[in-house]
Amino acid sequence: MTKIQEQFGFQKPPHGLFYSFDRALRFELGGEGFGSDRPIRRFVQAHERANTISQTLFENSSEVFVLLSSYGTEKPKKKRLKSLKLCGIKRREIQYLCREPQQDAEHIAAFGNDIFRHWEVAKLEDRRAISEILWLGIASEMAIEPSFRGSLSAYLVDLSNGLMLHVYDDRGMDIIATNEVPLKKLFTTYRSWLLEYDLPQMTAMFGGGTQ
Template sequence: MQTTKQEYRQFLQDHFKRLNLRAPLFYNSDFGLRFDLQVGETNTEKYFQNVIRRATTIFQNAFDDSDNVFLVLMDYKYKRRKIRFSNFIFKQILDLHTGEIIFLKEIGLYDPHDKFDIRNIGVIKLTSGRINHKTVLLAIANQDFPSRFPRLENNHIISNKEIYFINISKKLILNMYDDRGLDVVATDIETLRPIYEKHKDWILDYDREQIEKLFA
């Protein structure tokens, strides 16, 4: 029987062999969607309401509560900093216990020539319904606005954390990188088609032509 670490590695190898799990997902994948979450004037309450409305709507179209998921929390390693069980993201998971978390380390993820480019990674295998995804997405939206809460960190500093939702059941990955946008990538175009058809108006204009060609 495989361990969670082996399952996680094997899943990425089998279904996303050419994809490094890093931002920007859209530009590192053959089949992807890039959504624009921004509506109206930045840093107003209405602006953030629209960001979360779009982000949660897309998430709920990509994930059913019963879907098996790898939740991946990635953080830049600075000195002795590590991912702790008490961090904000883990608190958003229903009935989480320490034995469900595996910890990995990735070196040179963004710069293969930089020995100090080290990421601490926490991976949890669970069902989507256990994740308080709306609060997680809200914290991601707030990360570049130190006065807003909730936050990925417990203080006012800007976070280096990245969160990836890997849908094992549907073989897709979702990453909201900040309040500006969200990427969804998959192993084939048909997995993405229903999401695209429902929310094509939210596609980022910069990448619209490239994305529309996929679904032509």
């Protein structure tokens, strides 16, 4: 986590990545009229968009890591990372980093113990795993399999170039960067996919170019 601190200014990615970093983009993935009545079409659109954007973002990356977050008791459940096997990532390739107590007073009062956020990381030896990880994240709250289950969430990180991507579910995806150049490229190329609600903020940062 020290390298993440040095590059991004925080040790652990906060919730709402877009709102926690100055240089950031937020993309809409599965929206535009595809609701719960068309889950397959919604999922396909979300995965295609996430794939396309991630390929552009990491096109010059020599190394990409997956940073994993999950919640649980002080000792994490063994099966929490089972879905990573489907991406060709073996358990021995995943390094446990730390646990972070949440100081949840209600949980402590009810159960006598706290909730912990657990962090793990793995280097992606096969870049095709990026698409598979995006699949698992997008499907996590849909009737689509396979998917991340429980509280597992993934951040794709290029430490050398200061890039981080996080799919929070089928609705959208946040990207931050320490250099505004890659974000300007994404802003211009995929502007029609940016979340309209936050578009004024992104336009103020990266300009009013059209797709």
